[in-house]
Amino acid sequence: MKISIAGASGYTGIELLRGLLPYKEVEVVQITSRQYEGKYLEDVFPHFSSTKYAELKFDSEIDPECADLYFLCLPHQPSLHLVKELIDKGKKVIDLSAAYRIKELTRYPEFYGFEHSYPDLLEKAVYGLPEIFRDQIKEVSLVANPGCYPTATLLALYPAVKENVVSSEKVIVNALSGISGAGRSLKQQFHYPEAFGDAYAYNPVKHRHIPEMEDVVQRFSGKKIGIRFTPHILPVSRGMISTVVFETSLNKSQLEELYRLEYRYEPFIRIQSSPPHIKNVVGSNYCDIYVDYDEKNKLAVVISAIDNLGKGASLQALQNLNLMTGLPEDKYIKELSENSILFP
Structure with a gap:
């Protein structure tokens, strides 16, 4: 299979290339970057110089005929239109933007600033969280790869919502992310002198990932649950923690049993006996989850940790690739997760 x-x-693009290195069933035939057009991969990223993709050259634009499957690591609106072009040509697409994640059309102008032009295609897209939508992912040509915050949060919330043990209509989520979640574009607050030794909340009332999380929860449960979400930046390059709090009548041992049963066959979910650390998941496709209970306030406290570039983006995209192409779901990714060579 040819990949672009x-x-x-x-x-996310560089992490995809790292993840694709061991694959024998696919070949990366095109990489694009307007910034580095005409340059070799090894010249821009020297850690690829001894790999099979060292002499791949960056093109400025996608060739819609050169590959069988396309990963789109682009801004939301360019992805919106490119997905349509590629699907019309019979290609498979894994879109890492938010252009096809939310089914409710009215949320796009409100949170992303554009009208969604392709409601029929949006309806066919499958949300690429394998632990919830595995069977649908196997059957489609368009997967909307989840955001990093939603991945960490939804995996922490899913068993409780699925089994109807969340007693309230609102869930409180506080999440912390490494700086790489903002991308490689230069922004003052992410420069080393600005970010080192600092931590802060941002978009505490109207973050873009809120409608994504609420939409997906309603999709798998049929319930409208409000997400009170506050994201924070940590002065680390990558990694993410999400702390999810909700009312429930279950005690700690019942909650822990529920989560262990739900995720017992999941290759990339690890239930932990103590709060997880991001350093234990960085470079991997693992999601580490810890379940606790606040007896005084009758609140469940579920904490998840992922790598925002791994399970939160590119390695999860490879998990979806495996499902879409009939490969074993954990093929190559398990080894990558246990023997990671990290960038940045």
Whole structure:
């Protein structure tokens, strides 16, 4: 199978290339980057110089005929239209933007600033969280790869919502992310002198990932649950923690049993006996989850940790690739997760 990666010089694109190195069933035939057009991969990213993709050259635009499957690591609105072009040509697409994640059309102008032009295609897209939508992912040509915050949060919330043990209509989520979640573009607050030794909340009331999480929860449960979500930046390059709090009548041992049963066959979910650390998941496709209970306030506290570039983006995209192409779901990714060579 021939693979093309649009936006291959960003963090998610480079992580995809790292993840694809051991694959024997696919060949990366095109990478794009307007910034590095005409340059070899090894010249821009020297850590690829001894790999089979060292002499791939960056193109400026996607060739819609050169590949069988396309990974789109592009801004939301360019992805919106490119997905349509590629699907019309019979290609498979894994879109890492938010252009096809939310089914509710009215949320796009409100949170992303554009009208969604392709409601029929949006309806056919499958949300690429394998632990919830595995069977649908196997059957489609368009997968909307989840955001990093939603991945960490939804995996922490899913068993409780699925089994109807969340007692309230609102869930409180506080999440912390490494700086790479903002991408490679230069922004003052992410420069080393600005970010080092600092931590802060941002978009505490109207973050773009809120409608994504609420939409997906309603999709798998049929319930409208409000997400009170506050994201924070940590002065680390990558990694993410999401702390999810909700009312429930279950005690700690019942909650822990529920989560262990739900995820007992999942290759990339690890239930932990103590709060997880991001350093234990960085470079991997693992999601580490810890379940606790606040007896005084009758609140469940579920904490998840992922790598925002791994399970939160590119390695999850490879998990979806495996499902879409009939490969074993954990093929190559398990080994990558246990023996990671990290960038950045």
